[in-house]
Amino acid sequence: MNPPTSGHVYVVDDNPDIRFYLTDLLRQMGYSIESFESAQAFLQQSFDIFPAVLVLDVRMPNMSGIELQERLRALGRLTPIIFISGESQSEEIIRAMKGQPIEFLWKPFQIQALIDAIERGLAVDALNRQAFIQKNEIRRKWLTLSSRERDVCALMLQGHTNKGISERLDILPDTAKKHRANVLQKMAVHQLADLLALCKSIDLNALGDD
Structure with missing residues (x-):
């Protein structure tokens, strides 16, 4: 046995x-x-x-x-x-x-x-x-993002570049770049590939807003 x-x-x-x-x-x-x-x-x-x-x-x-x-x-x-x-x-x-x-x-x-x-x-x-x-750790990090940073994060996960993000959100490319850097920092990852790996199989819409 x-x-x-x-x-x-x-x-x-x-x-x-x-x-x-x-x-x-x-x-x-x-x-x-x-x-x-x-x-x-x-x-x-x-x-x-x-x-x-x-x-x-x-x-x-x-x-x-x-x-x-x-x-x-x-x-x-x-x-x-x-x-x-x-x-x-x-x-x-x-x-x-x-x-x-x-x-x-x-x-x-x-x-x-x-x-x-x-x-x-x-x-x-x-x-x-x-x-x-x-999932709880990802949610904790997600809730540290501002509303704009969450929008940027979602577009990053969809594969949009800084230019694409700026066009979709009607913001300057430099502003998009800044938001992108903030997202990576607050989500505690170094690059987009790490963010994708962290958030795979997670429904960001289900993580809450507060």
Whole structure:
């Protein structure tokens, strides 16, 4: 059995035997563990920890695992999910898979299959956390730009030269050059290629204005 990396595992299952078994086993393997008897308890009591993965039973009273998955997505909480199920209808499986879980395991499952899924989930969550931190850092820098500098930055990312920027914004070329230098300085990059790399896959319009 492959040794695990460090990480946090939430176990949510209304069956106490399964919950206690998984909690004890995963803790012995070196993971930090929190277990919950219901989806509601998880929502009320759990803290958002990184990196983490959620081992989630599909069928539970009051709120199912799939309903919890959808609630977490609505809240913007994207902890990777591993579904475990003893019996599920095809409609449930399809609905669960729409949320792109890491794995869907049928009880009884091989422990190594669970460990492998947990490790994949932790790796995904670590990358998500890194992207979250990077986006917040870009947003912090973006908010230091003046309104005009943001316009210039957007045109820079579109590949416009100082002349093109001056024509589009109806400003002098020297003014465009000054704004361009300010953008690079405030975004903490040395050249346009660095700015492009920093802002790729980021929607600047979604970063806010204040």
